[in-house]
Amino acid sequence: MSAVFNFTFVPWFRSVAPYIHLHRGKTFVVAIAGEAIAAGKLQHLAQDLALIQSMGVKIVLVHGFRPQVNEQLAAKGHEAKYSHGMRITDTVALDCAQEAAGQLRYEIEAAFSQGLPNTPMAGSTVRVISGNFITARPVGIVDGVDFKHSGLVRKVDTAGILRTLDFGAMVLLSPFGFSPTGEAFNLTMEEVATSVAIELQADKLIFMTEIPGVRINPAEPEGEDNPIDTELPLAAAEKLLGQLPNPTQPTDTAFYLQHCVKACKSGVERSHILPFSVDGALLLEIYVHDGIGTMVIDEKLESLREATADDVGGILQLIEPFEKDGTLVTRDRTEIERDADLYTVIEHDGVIFGCAALYPYPEAKTAEMAALTVSPHSQSQGDGERILKRIEQRAKGMGLQSIFVLTTRTMHWFIKRGFVQVDPEWLPDARKRKYNINRKSQVLVKKLS
């Protein structure tokens, strides 16, 4: 084995360790659009899910079957009918849905049963258990439209699902539910996944979808200056949802987002929209710091927000001890007052215990993150990282391509979070002129994806 391999593999594997520890014992509801299976992604998805499960995550898998049902309908010469963005399930469509679900369950169970030597599934023993965990009720007649066998979730057998997960199995759910009279109803994968995540109070709800996530500016076309918003605070997601038109198809931005917001508002702290087209998207989102899709996160515990002039006193109190011991450069008080709106703070019960400022250099498409500080009593709880993420979002919102920091003692913290060291010559001219040679600060840059 080459020494180069050792040098890359070992640090890489260690960098993943915190995420493995973090997620062990947690419950994730993973919803896979039928389009992912139609696109031939099942084998790799099964491999990744088996790996995640082997690292102690409890998984409820919900599959969709939109294209498969439509294919069956087309084969029978029957037209797919929709209203209010929902399928109208007549008797033929119900037959097709049952056939599609049966076929998909076999395919999914088969994918989790592989174990050939020298494949990622070698040695994996994933038990997949499906069942009648969902009770449904009919959608009924809405605005004069009879939805027939289309249903909505009425109840989730939480105890049954939890017992199955505790038994070490993966729970597999099709978008079907049954009424107490024994009637079958066709549900949507998104509603089943969201309801199950809420009832279980799952740690994550993850949608594997045909879209890459939510763009910073959803109304604008995709492009380098309009990347995916990797972290959307719940309040911002709700606001965005209010501005978007009602979704009619899965590729509409609001389609998955509405379910993420619903789950987050009902106690599922994190919900994600990921593209199934990216191989390993699940692993990249769960075990890598920046992730690749959009995560909607409930930040109700403390408020992470932009600062106002009223916060200047709190900011000064927080940074002063670090200015005194030389960790931070001393800033002019009037400068902080003038620039208050460039600061982001974390506040809890009226006390500011974290902050950072973002000084843009638009001509160089970059910005400096300065005065990143978390109160000594609150450190090591992830707040530094949350402030960094918010600063990255603000920079992306300004159309910038990178952020940089000058640091004398904290380089490793930044390097672990995707920054790389560059020569001070890299700095934008306006910042270079202020660079203090005697302080010998290191310059670290993070490219914004």
Ligand SMILES: CC(C)(COP(=O)(O)OP(=O)(O)OC[C@H]1O[C@@H](n2cnc3c(N)ncnc32)[C@H](O)[C@@H]1OP(=O)(O)O)[C@@H](O)C(=O)NCCC(=O)NCCS
């Ligand atoms: C750097 C700082 C903002 C991090 O805030 P935080 O809320 O503790 O950060 P997180 O909880 O997201 O991360 C904590 C991790 O960073 C590590 N860490 C803290 N300071 C570090 C440093 N100087 N170098 C390397 N790692 C550091 C902690 O040990 C902890 O690791 P662990 O999770 O393995 O225990 C905070 O330590 C601080 O305010 N430091 C003093 C001011 C400062 O140095 N600011 C940077 C100016 S450029």
